[in-house]
Amino acid sequence: MSITIRRAQIGDAAPLAQIYNHYVxxxxxxxxxEPKTVEERAHWLSHFxxxxxxxxxxxxxxxxxxxxxxxxxxxxxxxxxxTVETSIYLTPDQHGRGLGQRLYATLFDxxxxxxxxxxxxxITQPNAASNRLHAALxxxxxxxxxxxxxxxxxxxxxxxxxxxx
Numbered sequence: 001m002s003i004t005i006r007r008a009q010i011g012d013a014a015p016l017a018q019i020y021n022h023y024v025x026x027x028x029x030x031x032x033x034e035p036k037t038v039e040e041r042a043h044w045l046s047h048f049x050x051x052x053x054x055x056x057x058x059x060x061x062x063x064x065x066x067x068x069x070x071x072x073x074x075x076x077x078x079x080x081x082x083t084v085e086t087s088i089y090l091t092p093d094q095h096g097r098g099l100g101q102r103l104y105a106t107l108f109d110x111x112x113x114x115x116x117x118x119x120x121x122x123i124t125q126p127n128a129a130s131n132r133l134h135a136a137l138x139x140x141x142x143x144x145x146x147x148x149x150x151x152x153x154x155x156x157x158x159x160x161x162x163x164x165x
Contacts (some may be wrong), residue, residue: 003099005106008056008068013042015065016058019089028124028156031149047072053084055110059103066094069107074120082117086163088133100133108137108165116165124149125157139163 008016021035036044048056048070056070067090074083088104111119121139123130131141142162147155 003059003061003066003102005057005059005103007050008045008048008058008070010042010045012058012065012068013045014038016045016068017041019065019067019091022092023089028149028151029127029130031124031151031156033151051110051114053081053111053114053116055107057103057106057110059090059099066091066099067103069100069103071107071111071116071119082115084111084116084119086119086121095129101136104133104137108163111165119163119165121161121163122158123161125159131159131161134161134163137163 017036017038017040020030020041023029024032024035045056048054054070054072056068058068059066067088069086069088071084071086074080074085086104086107088100090100090103108119119139120142121134122145123134125144139161140163141159143160145158145160148158149156
């Protein structure tokens, strides 16, 4: 396996849509309920830069995209500008191999030189694997939003995890 990590490119939109849509259709991990088109993923990718607070990295095995990690705006109001929300998604067959930790670490290394004070992650519960990943990367649980989202006919809690940068 020849794993590389690089900045996401518009050309990654199709595999990123495919990965994300698995979680949309099959899991409560994302609260999106409708799959994203390749065009929607390309538009989403256009918001990331090579530097700054909002970045996105992809992990590849040879030329095949296996997942991504990103940082994006936490809230719209200006006083939140030094805070980001982070996300990470891997293809389902890549879980439990330490790859998420490596990919996320790349994102945090890139954010280290930026004007970012805090990173937050919202994790739909239960999700022991994601909780462990975030804890291993220095996040701590900061709160719980009980029954904040409804998907698949039930309500889901979201744990808010915090990382000081």
